[in-house]
Amino acid sequence: YFIAVEDDKILPLNSAERKPGVKHAPYISIAGDDPPASCVFSQVMNMAAFLALVVAVLRFIQLKPKVLNPWLNISGLVALCLASFGMTLLGNFQLTSDEEIHNVGTSLTFGFGTLTCWIQAALTLKVNIKNEGRKVGIPRVILSASITLCVVLYFILMAQNIHMYAARVQWGLVMCFLSYFGTFAVEFRHYRYEIVCSEYQENFLSFSESLSEASEYQTDQV
Template sequence: MDAKKCSVWMFLPIVFSVFTAAGLWIVYFIAVEDDKIYPLNLANRKSRSKPPPYISIAGDEPPASCVFSQVMNMAAFLELIIAVLRFIQLKPKVLNPWLNISGLAALCLASFGMSLLGNFQLSNDEEIHNVGTAMAFGFGTLACWVHSALTFKLNIKNEGRKAGIPRLVLSAAITLCVLLCILLHA
């Protein structure tokens, strides 16, 4: 990869992923430290006085809820920026713009869902929190599939297969995880 041809914006998805994951781990550690949830490595869980370490439960009460809201709002904003930049990047290259527009719409709706789930805690408004969760994961997964298809279809700089296959595998893994989560909760 030629450093002169690289844009600084290409690191935005990596920054988005790393900082969102780090922020959610901070929320988890705050909730464990405040004795609101079980730690992940707790061997004996016979006492049911505290809930399991779901991130929505971990970010349910202050101070963890404040950090959770901030992390989700920042992640939603970064996701929105990534969506617009990706749309602009692909706009001159697509012949039928409906796939690119649907990718932008899916990421924008996923971003809005992240903002909803971060700002409406589970105990305060469970319905809106769950709608936000469904939007974030549902439209986020859809956006992954759309951008996998766009990668194969456009083949920018002859990297369609090199970039498309990992995107396809990640999209399938995300879909599998979302479906598994839905099945386990049902």
């Protein structure tokens, strides 16, 4: 955003409603459309996609032994994985380079991202880890509602060509997503994750080794 504003590619978010033909509204996709801003945008989105994927897997592992019906937990994992994939499309295919793929990535990111927020909010209230379900679940419900409202409001403003307000809503939507993912720290602090790497050792002897040991034993007996 700051690079694009500095290069006069977009208007600042605090600008009045833009006039036709005067710069661009500060949409995220437009801000990250031209280099060098596009390079930073791609890198940030790829890193965000990786971190979201890590959160998806850790959250799934965390809730797996605590839920009776795993379908909701699996749905949360799949939804966030699809949102992560959408982030890579969104970041690596700029708007002017391939608008169709870029829009598909946007739909996956915001669509499945919103679905993920509602699923995780429901799981939070249902599982109630360390009796903190309400303390964490209620803010997540509020953030999920805010995200949903931003998505609906964004499309309404876009349809009416009110671009400056639509761009502000889009940035607000992203801030809500970031705030939502920050809430996972509350529950992750109760858990310790380890990656164990060990060499596989066979607990049985091969047939030839068994015969060899048996023959040696018989020779000793003789």
